[in-house]
Amino acid sequence: MTSPAPAPETVAHDDLCPICHLLLYAPVRTECNHLLCASCMAQWADASTLTRITPSSLDMDLSAFDPNYDPTPDLEAGCPMCRTLTAAVPDRKLAGFLEARYPAAYAERRVEEETARGSRVGEDGVQGMMILIGNRHRAERGGDEGPNKHNWTFFVRVSRPDIVKEIRVNLHPTFRPPRVVLTEPPFEVRCLGWGTFTIEAELVLNEPYGWVKDGMGSRSQSLELSWMLDFEGRGKQGRVRAKVKKLDGDADHPIDVDARASPVNLPHMDHQHV
Structure with a gap:
């Protein structure tokens, strides 16, 4: 039955x-x-x-997150x-x-x-991406040869490195070269210099992904973030919660592609302040 x-x-x-x-x-x-x-x-x-960048402990690392997060x-x-x-x-x-x-x-x-x-x-649909941005710092005494110098490393960490094409980093114009492009993790630039300044970083995604950037739902393959170098102690770090979306066949929201040339393409870069 x-x-x-x-x-x-x-x-x-x-x-x-x-x-x-x-x-x-x-x-x-x-x-x-x-x-x-x-x-x-x-x-x-x-x-x-x-x-917006929210202050975060310098000890926080993306590896601390649950891999299924x-x-x-x-x-x-x-x-x-x-x-x-x-x-x-x-x-x-x-x-x-x-x-x-x-x-x-x-x-x-x-x-x-x-x-x-x-x-x-x-x-x-919309996906979240966690971004850690900041700099590590170590002071070096100048001694008789001159003023103290600062050994610092600017870095960007992302929870989805598989969809990041490159990160374009704009340094102070006195650095040579003043603009570099990081193409693979770890996304960082190591430098030796004397003073602080603001670093502009542009995160570019692989197609067909784009950043969801404003209330109108506009999409762009690049996201710009600014970071003021910090030479207090070991440095500082901030956290950004951003959004990305896969844009295959999304005719209603075309991608804004930034076609500016990338002058230097390196996995990471060491700089000397000149």
Whole structure:
């Protein structure tokens, strides 16, 4: 005798995502205490991006992150519910509760997310990229030969080096050469000099990826960041939470390609201040 089909699961209103109106899948909780699907938060965050640099411990390294860490839920954007600028973190306890309470519906949502929409990281959607930017520093006494010098290393670390084509670094014009292009990790420039100045770094992605840069959803293959050298102690570091998107066939958002020539292409570079 055939067993009767299980009764369809009725999902409580509080367990529905306010964006897609489906059962919350891989839910994230915003700082303003709203719940959304991780993919819905990522898609909503597609409307804006932040490139401000947040101070971070110099000892922080990307290797300290869980290798399965998905920075997408950490993207900052206006909350779709209250418009407050916020970030979101995975609510794994709630995810486990929802999967246990609605096993069939949650399984259907998993299939939908991983096939129709892509995985939570989102091969075709907005993805997060963590960037560490800063400089290490060591003072060298000049002795009788002259003033003290500063041995410093400027660096950029990214959580997705596989999609970074190059990083263009603009130094003070007194350095030779004043502009270099780093083409593979570690992305860093080691120098010996006397004073601080602002370094301009331009991060260029491999096609078909582009940075999501503003509230209009414009895309560009390059992202510009500025870093003021710090000669206090061992140096300093900052963290940037940025967004990228795979742009295959995205005719509505053409990529802004920067065609400026790259004068020097090196994995890393040692400089002497002249």
